[in-house]
Amino acid sequence: KAGVTQTPRYLIKTRGQQVTLSCSPISGHRSVSWYQQTPGQGLQFLFEYFSETQRNKGNFPGRFSGRQFSNSRSEMNVSTLELGDSALYLCASSPSNYGYTFGSGTRLTVV
Amino acid sequence: QKEVEQNSGPLSVPEGAIASLNCTYSDRGSQSFFWYRQYSGKSPELIMFIYSNGDKEDGRFTAQLNKASQYVSLLIRDSQPSDSATYLCAVPSGGSNYKLTFGKGTLLTVNP
Numbered sequence: 154k155a156g157v158t159q160t161p162r163y164l165i166k167t168r169g170q171q172v173t174l175s176c177s178p179i180s181g182h183r184s185v186s187w188y189q190q191t192p193g194q195g196l197q198f199l200f201e202y203f204s205e206t207q208r209n210k211g212n213f214p215g216r217f218s219g220r221q222f223s224n225s226r227s228e229m230n231v232s233t234l235e236l237g238d239s240a241l242y243l244c245a246s247s248p249s250n251y252g253y254t255f256g257s258g259t260r261l262t263v264v
Numbered sequence: 265q266k267e268v269e270q271n272s273g274p275l276s277v278p279e280g281a282i283a284s285l286n287c288t289y290s291d292r293g294s295q296s297f298f299w300y301r302q303y304s305g306k307s308p309e310l311i312m313f314i315y316s317n318g319d320k321e322d323g324r325f326t327a328q329l330n331k332a333s334q335y336v337s338l339l340i341r342d343s344q345p346s347d348s349a350t351y352l353c354a355v356p357s358g359g360s361n362y363k364l365t366f367g368k369g370t371l372l373t374v375n376p
Contacts, residue, residue: 154356184362186364188360188366195352195367195368195369196308196352196354196366197366198363198364198365201360201362201363203362208360208362209358209360209363210364211363222340243307243308247362251296251312251313252298252310252313253364254310255307255308255309256307257306257307258307
């Protein structure tokens with residue numbers, strides 16, 4: 154069974170640009186969450202989608218957005234990138250509320 | 265008070281010993297609790313979840329939950345060098361089981 158797939162694995166962007174990250178959940182998993190991980194703040198919740206609807210949102214500015222498609226695949230977008238957005242972005246999927254399986258992440262570097 | 269607190273460590277134990285990892289949380293309404301393991305350079309991996317007071321055992325791992333004290337712990341028996349990793353406690357927050365708040369993690373080192 155394939156795991157959670159995130160693309161791309163690595164990205165380098167310039168301040169002010171925007172970026173789109175992609176996530177394919179495990180087959181049958183309808184809940185998809187996104188997290189940002191940095192050395193200073195640890196893992197922080199961005200948002201969660203279920204059946205194409207955003208059910209939960211973390212405390213991030215509006216520059217961070219996401220969406221989920223009918224096949225449960227999800228994307229997140231960050232506009233007007235700042236240096237502080239450099240982080241590992243993790244997508245996770247779950248069939249229920251008994252834990253999430255994480256993808257390998259996308260390492261974003263903003264220069 | 266932070267929502268989920270863990271000792272950052274590092275916690276160092278000899279091979280074969282019991283490693284004890286602790287986590288406290290602030291939301292009394294939390295119903296389920298998760299332990300993740302994260303190796304350096306890798307993504308978090310779910311190793312245990314618990315939602316009832318008491319102990320839950322899975323192989324060498326035991327999760328312990330005390331809702332009255334808002335405390336959850338993870339015991340690793342017969343620790344192995346391969347257990348060396350950061351252990352993250354996660355608690356649902358904001359009234360949703362699908363919004364996890366993670367602690368900063370405890371770095372465990374098991375010395376051969």
